Amino acid sequence: MNLINKQKKVAVIGAGFVGCCTAWLLTKQGHNVTLISTNSSGSSAALGLLMADVFQRSSGRSWRLRQQSMQLFGEWQQHLQGAGHQAKINRGLWLLTNNSNQWQKYQMLAEERSKQGIGMEIFNAAALKEQVELGVLPPLSEGLIGGIWSSRDGQLDPTEWMKELLLDGQNKGLKYINSKVSQLTQIDGSWQLSLEANNKDNEIYDWLMVCAGLESIALLAPLGLSNTNNLAMQPVLGQALELKLPAGINLQQSINWDGINLVPRPDNHLWLGATLEPGLNQNQAGSIDALKDMQQLNGAAPEWLNQAKVIRHWQGVRAQPLAQPAPVLEQLLPGLCLMAGHYRNGILLGPASAMWAATIINEDSKDN
Numbered sequence: 001m002n003l004i005n006k007q008k009k010v011a012v013i014g015a016g017f018v019g020c021c022t023a024w025l026l027t028k029q030g031h032n033v034t035l036i037s038t039n040s041s042g043s044s045a046a047l048g049l050l051m052a053d054v055f056q057r058s059s060g061r062s063w064r065l066r067q068q069s070m071q072l073f074g075e076w077q078q079h080l081q082g083a084g085h086q087a088k089i090n091r092g093l094w095l096l097t098n099n100s101n102q103w104q105k106y107q108m109l110a111e112e113r114s115k116q117g118i119g120m121e122i123f124n125a126a127a128l129k130e131q132v133e134l135g136v137l138p139p140l141s142e143g144l145i146g147g148i149w150s151s152r153d154g155q156l157d158p159t160e161w162m163k164e165l166l167l168d169g170q171n172k173g174l175k176y177i178n179s180k181v182s183q184l185t186q187i188d189g190s191w192q193l194s195l196e197a198n199n200k201d202n203e204i205y206d207w208l209m210v211c212a213g214l215e216s217i218a219l220l221a222p223l224g225l226s227n228t229n230n231l232a233m234q235p236v237l238g239q240a241l242e243l244k245l246p247a248g249i250n251l252q253q254s255i256n257w258d259g260i261n262l263v264p265r266p267d268n269h270l271w272l273g274a275t276l277e278p279g280l281n282q283n284q285a286g287s288i289d290a291l292k293d294m295q296q297l298n299g300a301a302p303e304w305l306n307q308a309k310v311i312r313h314w315q316g317v318r319a320q321p322l323a324q325p326a327p328v329l330e331q332l333l334p335g336l337c338l339m340a341g342h343y344r345n346g347i348l349l350g351p352a353s354a355m356w357a358a359t360i361i362n363e364d365s366k367d368n
């Protein structure tokens with residue numbers, strides 16, 4: 001992973017999860033990397049669920065990217081921990097359902113994964129009750145039909161990971177500039193940036209990796225790229241809550257409860273998320289009804305969840321590509337790549353996206 005033919009000068013624009021992963025990997029491989037970003041990141045709103053094996057399909061691009069990311073997370077975790085970082089991943093994920101169609105799909109999925117040698121177990125209602133009695137799961141609602149346990153999927157804290165990737169990257173030579181990039185200019189096959197903080201960045205870059213989420217399109221538009229390449233994306237707002245649970249509730253691993261995620265946090269806290277509200281921007285108010293439905297697990301919330309106290313409420317925006325599948329990983333011009341539109345899985349797909357960038361740059365290095 002560390003061998004490169006030729007060092008390239010790379011600017012990564014945007015320090016969300018995708019930009020942090022990309023800047024870290026390219027720095028680690030020996031490239032000369034500058035990460036330039038405004039402060040606010042959609043990624044810090046994310047719950048950090050890593051849902052790779054529970055993906056319904058078993059082939060195709062999305063499946064491959066998910067599997068590649070999970071493998072890389074394992075390798076990156078070892079590397080970061082070796083350098084003194086925590087790089088925590090809470091492995092294991094429950095998928096629980098009240099819906100009979102969903103329950104059938106879960107059983108088929110678990111059977112298929114078992115055939116592939118991937119650890120996934122089926123739990124009917126009685127088996128789930130046993131898990132509650134053993135203290136593995138908290139008390140669940142009466143109508144619950146069944147669920148599956150996926151041992152390799154899991155959850156991480158995106159903000160903690162971004163901090164650690166940045167810190168480790170900086171220890172290896174990554175430069176960080178806190179500024180908005182306002183313009184991309186192509187000069188003789190290389191690239192120059194205009195920064196809001198100090199007007200001009202005089203550096204000349206071999207490569208620009210645009211990881212600016214929804215804002216990416218505005219950056220590319222002056223180059224005439226926004227319409228011709230089907231790059232349109234829409235915002236999909238997500239609201240989430242941090243709750244303080246009543247005493248005695250034991251939750252060790254994350255639960256996806258008919259699409260709503262419950263993530264255990266230190267001190268008996270829980271993250272609950274997230275709503276799906278297409279067309280709403282970060283500066284618009286999310287729906288109160290959507291938030292209420294989520295908080296009540298669409299009417300299936302067990303008593304302890306109804307009693308939990310709201311500590312924090314936040315919202316963030318996902319970038320959903322409208323004309324092509326997520327994520328958009330595309331070289332648009334020589335030395336210019338777009339890495340955005342990760343929609344609901346930008347944390348999971350961060351490492352595989354970074355590896356895509358590294359492959360493009362390293363293949364180019366071989367040719368020149």
Ligand SMILES: Cc1cc2nc3c(=O)[nH]c(=O)nc-3n(C[C@H](O)[C@H](O)[C@H](O)COP(=O)(O)OP(=O)(O)OC[C@H]3O[C@@H](n4cnc5c(N)ncnc54)[C@H](O)[C@@H]3O)c2cc1C
Nearest residue numbers: 014016018042043048049181213215238316345346347348
């Ligand atoms: C509530 C919620 C829950 C989610 N939960 C999960 C989950 O459990 N698992 C999962 O995998 N995904 C989850 N997601 C999705 C995930 O958050 C996104 O897919 C991911 O954050 C996308 O990361 P990104 O780096 O592409 O974009 P962003 O995080 O939006 O980062 C873009 C960065 O670019 C910067 N920027 C923008 N314009 C400029 C400019 N002109 N110059 C310089 N910098 C600029 C911004 O400041 C920002 O730092 C969730 C999303 C939400 C909203």
